[in-house]
Amino acid sequence: MTASCGPRKARPCSPASSFSSRCFVGILLNAPMFLIPIFSVLDACDEPPRFQGMKPQDELKPSYSPGDTVRYECRPGYQSLSPGSLISTVCWENNTWSPLQESCKKKSCPNLGDPENGNINYVNGSTEFGSQVHYVCNAGYYLAGPAIRYCQANDNSVYWSDSSPICEKIFCQPPGKILNGKYTNSHKEVFEYNEVVTYSCDPSNGPDEYSLVGNSTLVCVGNDKWNSEPPECKVVKCEYPVLQDGEIISGFGTKFYYKAKVIFKCKEGFTLIGSNTVFCNANSAWEPPIPKCVKGSKPTSPTVSPGSSHPGHPRPTDESAPEDNKHLGVGPIIGIFVAVSVVLGGIVGACVYKCLSKNKSAYLTDESHREVNRISPREEEMKERFAFIKKKENRD
Template identity: 50%
Template sequence: MAPPSRRECPFPSRRFPGLLLATVVLLRSSCSGKVCHYIPDPLHGEAILANGSYSFGNQLHFICNDGYYLIGKEILYCELKGSDAVWSGRPPICQKILCKPPPEINNGKHTLSDADVFEYLDAVTYTCDPAPGPDPFSLIGESTIYCRDNSVWSGDAPECKVVKCRFPVIENGKQITGFGKKFYYKATVIFECDEGFHIIGSDTIVCNSNSTWDPPVPKCVK
């Protein structure tokens, strides 16, 4: 490896903590006029000078617009190479955020199924197909997911399946809401006990995704 080139303007630097103030002033004054070349804003982004100038020792910060991510260094430094002021690296670029196609699901489909490219904040919505039997498919999970800024979907794909809970029976009590012959996913039932009895458990139950009541059917006891 070739030895590093001599810098004519080493200030600012942490290599000279013991320099006298007068020496530092002289070194700093010798660097005046050293300016790095202009770098334009990246396409779909912005370049921001730390103190509004391209002079030696300054920093240039890069950010991307929503929907894009930075490839390369976020900060460039105006440094000396020999007697010239140069940036510490190549300017970065802003690349569009893309997600892979969302998962397909059994017994269902999603919108934008013909698309090959999914950009930042693109959303797809899942629906279930008609069931072949007497009981419908229920959609378990979030129906809509969207492409996030880290190029992944906001959640897992939902599931379409038949969810059916058994008829809830409570002794010494009765249903006061949720009447029906069949109880599918998220069906809710509320109970109350007969006079002289008190409830053990929750008075409200919900048909869960595994076809069981959550919490379990309560009991009415004296």
């Protein structure tokens, strides 16, 4: 009976053989497709050079081939140094651009004259595109309009921003009227720069006079601006100052009006607590408050000894020891000494015992107390047999 043989299966390819044949051939065939873009990029110029005053006329490309030309034009606010000439650069065979220099310069805005009753200041000393000018008015005048202007650009020209400001004369409206008072030149409707008005209070119809609280003179310092608010005219009266166990030594009177000043002192044997000088303020109160007189001399600050952090506590010395140390007798000190000695003695004894035990395990002593090597019973028996055999041989 013959066995039929089935079709022989194809030998599978190993990964190594597959890579070395098919894969390697595929890579070689497709390599040019990958290398062509690389060589094309290497064989090209990158972006053309950039400049502050000029830009490429056309939109930039990712790369440029040798022989490509890029033409430039001036940016807004700039003009050509050589009007009518072409500004360009060429991509050379060595993948570099032909030399090109800045060929555009900034345009200048027209010169500005000083405004009437004022002057201008060019910040960077020129009128070129991007510069700015500041306006300042003379004393007695204020600026109406922008204080700063800029040299700007559109597509083809440059110009100053905004319109020119002007310097106008400063005037103030009449200051505010006050109750129970008036000011000088109250008939005027307009006051000029630095003009002054003075306020005063009217006579009082009652028993107490009016006091002027605030600045009595106002000055026109800006356009419709006075240097302060108008004052007040009102009755300001403080109560008679009474200092118990003290007296007034200056500022005597029966009535004490606004800004009245009084000075105090205490009687003998008393100390003044507070300020000895007070004033009658705008609210009819003494400021600072009336002081007090307390019996006795002025307390001094407690002294602190060099060795103590609290006042009144003496510095610990040999003569004056802290309270806790006074109760510390000789007995506790002796007990501590004995305890320490016992602990040290135990440690030393343990070390000595350990050393002696170690030596005894390795050595023995004979009758004359000399150290000899320790011999086990088995070794001693073998030694005796050896001596017996040797002795027998000598006899024979």
